[in-house]
Amino acid sequence: MTLSKTATVNSWFHGSDEVSSLAAPPRRATRIGMSRSRDLAKQVQSIFASVDDATSEFARRAHLRCATGCGRCCETADASATVLEMLPMAWHLIDSGEAGEKLVEMTLDSERTDALTQNEKRCWLFGRSEAGRGRCREYANRPLVCRAFGYSARTAKTGAKEWLACSILKEKSVDASLAPGCEGFSLALAALDPELGTRLLPIHRALKLALEKVLHESALETAVETSIETPGGEG
DSSP states (O other), rough: OOOOOOHHHOOOHSSSSBOOGGSSSOOOOOOOTTTHHHHHHHHHHHHHHHHHHHHHHHHHTOOOOTTTTTTTTGGGGOEEEOOHHHHHHHHHHHHHHHHHHHHHHHHHHHHHTEEEEEEGGTTTEEEOOSSSOETTTTGGGGGHHHHHTSSSHHHHHHHOEEEOOTGEEEEEOOOGGSSOOHHHHHHHHHHTTTTTBBEEEHHHHHHHHHHHHHHHHHHHHHHHHHHHSSSTOOO
């Protein structure tokens, strides 16, 4: 089966346009506190590390590798992620001092993107060089779909595994039963926080919301630290 629409990829990875919170273990609703999203970001990174281990092992056994600078699956603005998945990237941008600049850039790019045709749009994180090669500008903190597409499988209604890959990779003959299941990845993430980990949004929108959240929390952290350092204030 050849995948023609990123929307199909999204639904295969997450089960639907939203991952059902019913699939996640029951937990009490918790308010995101000053350090909550940073803690969540670390937990997301831990799951991402497991995803990378599983997909790398499959790639090794199946002798798979994306062509350097290809970016074919990035040539769409439809790829989706949850706000939860974008927290590691958001905190990285906060800690590196790039958050404010990126928010402005995303706002301007969104206005330009609205004027483009569907075929002209691509992932906001994807950068293409003059030589025609492309790369993710935030590869280390990319979301789930970018990590697992091409190197995982979904379980069909028949119970058989269906390899999720682009037409280029599918030119190879691969035993899909060797591929890790993508559903387990998305459910593990959703279980961390059903509120932040279930709603799918275009990657740039999910990142924008994540950035706004962590910018607010970072400001609160700074305010608290300042008040602790000067508990009585002056006078």
